[in-house]
Amino acid sequence: MNKIADRYPRFGYRRVHALLVADGWEVNVKRVERLWRREGLRVPPPRSKASGQKALGTDAHSLWMLPATSQGHVWSYDFMSLRTAKGAGLRVLNVIDEFTRICVGAHVGYSIGATEVRHVLERIFEDHGRPQMIRSDNGREFIAASLLNWLKDDQGVAPVQVAKASPQQNGFIERFNGSMRDELLNREVFHSLAEARVVIGQWVEHYNHERPHSGLQMRTPIGYAAYIATQPSLSTAPCERGE
Incomplete structure (x- = not known):
């Protein structure tokens, strides 16, 4: 079997x-x-064609129309999918600071809905503070009214969505996900949720602290954050610094 x-x-x-x-x-x-x-085997159910809410995104929320101008200004988040060796489906919720490219969180679970997204963000906010805005696509978890209201009303964080079917407008998290896929997920075989959490957590530490980033003048994200702390006049938006 x-x-x-x-x-x-x-x-x-x-x-x-x-x-x-x-x-x-x-x-x-x-x-x-x-x-x-x-054995923990299962096939993810097919997504409903109707999410219950229309897409909220717009071109005005793209990374080049609404660029991050400082650390903590704009975060972005998105999901990735993978499978264990036995076929169990896992999801990864990645959250990054767009200006420094620091990955502030990478949560792995079997199924991550809007409620768990909120719980993950609560923990990240406690550790890293709150951004002014958080950018996403129009995934049903991200446009759920309960999550949007909590972000705006309780946390003072403005949720912004890029235009529907326009992943390039949320390019920094797409680039991060691509790096994680290429450098880790395509090279590892995970046997359990616990193993995936440990290995992905180790890769995020490597990404933040050791991996030079071509869009940050070959500095690491943590190294770049330390650098801009000594350059208070530095305010060039990430999309102008290149990838």
């Missing part, structure tokens, strides 16, 4: 049962379902 799930990660237990029977296994579908759940 695990071998079939590894080979066909989009198959559910019923289809796997059919393949087992075709291969000569005398096993009923209920037993396969019990084993499937015990």
Whole structure:
């Protein structure tokens, strides 16, 4: 069953049962379902075509129309997806400061809805303070009324969404996600949620403290933050500094 799930990660237990029977296994579908759940295997449910709320984004919220001009001015966040060796789906919520490129948070979970996004942000705000704005796409977790109202009314943070289907308008978090995918996720095999959290956390530390960034004059994000602290007149927006 695990071998079939590894080979066909989009198959559910019923289809796997059919393949087992075709291969000569005398096993009923209920037993396969019990084993499937015990092994933590599952297929993410298909997304509904209607999220319940229309896209809120606009071109005026793009990174070049609304650039970060200082540390803590604009953060951005987005999701990534991956699978464990046994086919269990995981999500990663990444949050970065656009001006310094510091990753202020990378939370890994099985399923991360709007409520958990809020809890993650609460912890990050405690550790790093609050940004003036936080940029996202129009994912249903990010445009949920409960999250938007909490950000605006309780935290004093302005949520801004880029135009629908325009990931380039949120380019800094897209670039960060691409680096994480290329340098880590495509090279690692994760066997559990706990392992993914540890390994991804270690990579974020490396990214922040050790990895030179071409958009920061080959400084690390932490190194660049220390540098601009000694240059109070430095206010060039990240999109003008190049990638």
